[in-house]
Amino acid sequence: MIIKLLAKKRSVSGGKVFFFVVLLSFFVSGLAQQREVSGSVIDKNGNPVAFANVFVDNTPIGTISDISGNFALKVDDTCKRLHIKCMGYTETYANIPTNGRPMVVKLKETVFQLKDVVVKPGINPANRIIQAAIDNKKKNDFQKQDAYSYTSYNRGVIEFAHDEETSARKTAAKLVPKRDTVKDSFEIFVDEIIDSTYLFFTESVSEYKYKRPDRVSENVIATRTAGTENPIFSIILTQMQSTSFYSSNFNILGVPYINPIRKGTFRRYYFIIQDTTYQGNDTIFGIMFHPRSNKEFNALRGKVFINSNGYAIQSIVAEPVMVLSTFNSLSAMASAVPDSTSNKTNTDSLALSISASTASFGMAEKDNSLVFRIKHLYATDSLGRWRPDFLHFELGLRVSNKNDIMIRFSTTNKIDNFTFNPKLKRREFSDVTLNVDEDAITNDTAVWNRYRPAITEKEKNTFILYDSINQQMKKEGVKFSLAGVMDWLLQAMYGKIKIGSFALDLNKLYSYNGYEHSRWGMGLEWNVAKWLRPSGYFGYGVKDSEWKYGGDLDFFFDRYKSRSLTLFYHRDLKQAASTKLYNYQLLDISGNTEYAAEHFYKEQAAGVKLSLPLWRHVRGTASFSYSRETPMYDSNGIFYAKDLIDPPGTTDFAEVGLTLTYEKNDKIRLPKYEISLGTEFSHPVIIINYTHGLSLFDADQSYNRLLVEYRQHIQVQHYGTLGLFSQLGYVDSDVPYSRLFATVGTGNMWYYFRNSFMTLRPHEFVSDRFANLCVSFSFAKPLWKLKHSRPKFFLQVNSIIGTAKNELSFDGMPLKAPEKGILEPCVAINDIINYSAISLGVGYAYRISAYNSIYEKENMAVFMTIGINL
Helix, strand or coil: CHHHHHHHHHCCCHHHHHHHHHHHHHHHHHHHHCEEEEEEEECCCCCECCCCEEEECCCCEEEECCCCCEEEEEECCCCCEEEEECCCECCEEEECCCCCCCEEEECCECCCCCCCEECCCCCCHHHHHHHHHHHCHHHHCHHHCCEEEEEEEEEEEEEEEECHHHHHHHHHHCCCCCCCCCCCHHHHHHHHHHHHCCCEEEEEEEEEEEECCCEEEEEEEEEEECCECCCHHHHHHHCCCCCCCCCCEEEECCEEEECCCCCCHHHCEEEEEEEEEEECCEEEEEEEEEECCCCCCCCEEEEEEEECCCCEEEEEEEEECCCCCCCCCCCCHHHHCCCCCCCCCCHHHCCCEECCCHHHHCCCCCCCCEEEEEEEEEEECCCCCEEEEEEEEEEEEEEECCCCEEEEEEEEEEEEEEEECCCCCHHHCCCEEEEECCCCCCCCHHHHHHHCCCCCHHHHHHHHHHHHHHHHHHHCCCCCCHHHHHHHHHHHHCCEEEECCEEEEHHHCEEEECCCEEEEEEEEEECCECCEEEEEEEEEECCCCCEEEEEEEEEECCCCCCCEEEEEEEEEEEECCCCCCCCCCCCCCCCCHHHCCCCEEEEEEEEEEEEEEEECCEEEEEEEEEEEEEECECCCCCECCCCCCCCCCCEEEEEEEEEEEEECCEEEECCCCEEEECCCECCCEEEEEEEEEEEECCEECCCEEEEEEEEEEEEECCCEEEEEEEEEEEECCCCCHHHCEECCECCCCCECCCCCECCCCCCCCEECEEEEEEEEEEECCCCCCECCECCEEEEEEEEEEEECCCCCEECCEECCCCCCCEEEEEEEEEEEEEECCEEEEEEEEECEECCCCCCHHHHEEEEEEEEECC
16 A cells, blocks of 8 residues: 555656565565564573573574573564573473563473593594684783773572482482472472572672782672671672683682683693584684593583684683582583584594593582582673673582582672773772772662662562561560671671670680690670770680780771771780791681790780881881790790799890781771781782880890791692792890790691691700791692592691801700701691591601701601691
């Protein structure tokens, strides 16, 4: 009708009308080809399936679902259904709805028994693509830029989940009968929890900045957590995420893994093309990877999608080989073996013969309970540069093999406003790498509406549940809340538990040393005001049957308590000739050599100290103290009786001191306090301590004492961890024994102490000038792998040399310096027994020096190593 009217109105000839109709039909046909189909891919529990291939039926044209399982692609009217494929799931065909509504495609998990695969000689086409990705790694890795910034929406979840892979494996192997239709009470409870709420839910929005070489600033502008206003749990959970899959190594849960996208990868990993997808002018290659069967290293397996645009990683899903995954496992490698008749993978030209048996991938370890998975999705900006888009990390812990129940931790980051090479200035960065705005918790909904996807019913239910619990507890007069319990847990992580305005110091509850043996006590802090905090402690030694006590009065000059002035007094014991500078964490007994020390003195001391940050990563502490000390030993190292009225050697000291600490740490600044996450791993820790003795009042000791310490741990690719520890000490004058430097010996104790001599007695050698070096190497590769045994070699070499500028003596008794040097090699086998949170091993050390005893057993030590697996 329209054509007739046009022809009549314009008096168009029949031929022209026919030509116009043909053009119009092509135009209408073209419009039909642009019809968009969208939807989501889920598993049978409703969880999104990331990186599923969604093809137009009978064509290679398609797309890949994102981390949330969503997809969108354009089809013509002739297309009636889609073809969906994903590793670990059965291939599915889904009809396209005629009403234009979004599709929901549910996939069914598959479990395969892997079989040997023999591939004919030739060139593996997957290797060419992976090599191109490695060659373009520097260009495509956004972390190689001089600077970048972005805004991130972060989501953290802890939830109950069904261990579908374990359940499917048991069913396939007929290890358990089919589940009864009548569920027990635990299953019903878990199903209700899984369907309706999360155990924990947190979300935040942060602004991230980076500038070479290592300047980082992340500012959290909005955060909220179900059940509490404390943002630290949101920060901890969302900081587990890795932002790039281009790094050569990954350190996940303390274990280094080798990235398959790196130089030399073909010696370790095998690659095979599983599918090819076309998106516009780009080709996306889906490549399965897994470690070679004859290689032993901490490996990953999974699937990577390489885009022909720059041969960049478009998406990747990976999990460890050492642990059988519980997340609808990628262990279904048989599904990744291509059809040899397919022209898309050219398997007839593959070069290698591989054995893809279950034993090759460590799948005998089916009982391991801790597993993880990484999912990354990248996109291009307007200039075609690749940047992160979605990042996902999930960690699972089995809690019930009987009911196939697990607890799953997951974090997801959605990246927006990514900017390459913004103009960032140094003043925009500080030693605080992560800051939470004061109004982040109470931020209005505008920030959430801008950056957060639509909140789901399950997320709403979680907030409602925790809010109602807190309100009900408050209504019934319960003194504590879920927020309070979480705050307690946070404080306990740092050795303190808050009770109202008070805090209990857990470090003061128990300790052990060679003089008191067991010591019990208590420490208490009182947060009177933001700027004032008095604290005190007391302790009782079991062997000497005496009380010790002390207290501090802290004044703070900023809200984060990073600048402080402290007045202190204590009447306590102090180790003689100590070289300890580093503060060890609670339970870190391997680093605290006071357990083995024997020579202590009683000290009454009072003074003042000022502590504040000086430069980036450098903190300074200046102090003045006046003390009176009485040694609890004689020249032979024998303890004095506790009731001796006037023991000899009582000395007064007046001292000024300065300590500089370089520690490249990650500081988190919260609205109420600041947390330092300092670490000696990857970056060195350097401590310089200088003390000057003054002639003041009854003190007549004038001297200069300098002690420098360096420590670092370095990951050496997949081989293990190199440890370095060194100290230098110098005193320029005759000083009492307590101000000298004693070698750190443990006296043939049964337990291994870090960076110490196992064959030397405590205080066996004393110097006024010394240098020591401890080099250790912990091998990553276990000698064998059993369920509760993964023994690994540990080597350590200790060396020290010390001299005496002046003749050293104590009450007329000469003291010995290690002038000829001492060398002590140690070898240990750790993790011989590895059960739950504890691992045990054994070691042997031997002393090589001019000071060796004529009795060989005194020159050697056999010891035990203990590890705590958290």
